[in-house]
Amino acid sequence: MWVVRLTDKQLDVLKALLRSEDRLGPALSRALESLELARWDELPDAELPWAEITEIAAGQGVSEADVVWDLCGRRARHRSADGKRSERRKMARPG
Incomplete structure (x- = not known):
């Protein structure tokens, strides 16, 4: 597992890059889903x-x-x- 901290702009660019792919395989689909959920990790306890x-x-x-x-x-x-x-x-x- 990798842990990466991204700015909001970097996160948006990475999601846009994944969405621009013609065909998302299972791995990239899960990666995109993980990026969508990443903001929840930053919520207060x-x-x-x-x-x-x-x-x-x-x-x-x-x-x-x-x-x-x-x-x-x-x-x-x-x-x-x-x-x-x-x-x-x-x-x-x-x-």
């Missing part, structure tokens, strides 16, 4: 609500990593009529 994660993990008897994994796959939280967040049922793990 995410900040997680660790106090809430720790509380949920302790309440469910699971690790914080399990809670983070669960939160990543969850859609928006549902709130009841009184405005409280509804608790999510603990899912049984396969196997």
Whole structure:
């Protein structure tokens, strides 16, 4: 794997060069896709609500990593009529 830092202009030129090819094979197609996604690598690190994660993990008897994994796959939280967040049922793990 190569790691390269490009200016915005260099990135645009490289993408234009790849797009100008008559036929992009699988490798160049993936390279172009990687260049399109490259900007996401420069986003600031995410900040997680660790106090809430720790509380949920302790309440469910699971690790914080399990809670983070669960939160990543969850859609928006549902709130009841009184405005409280509804608790999510603990899912049984396969196997």
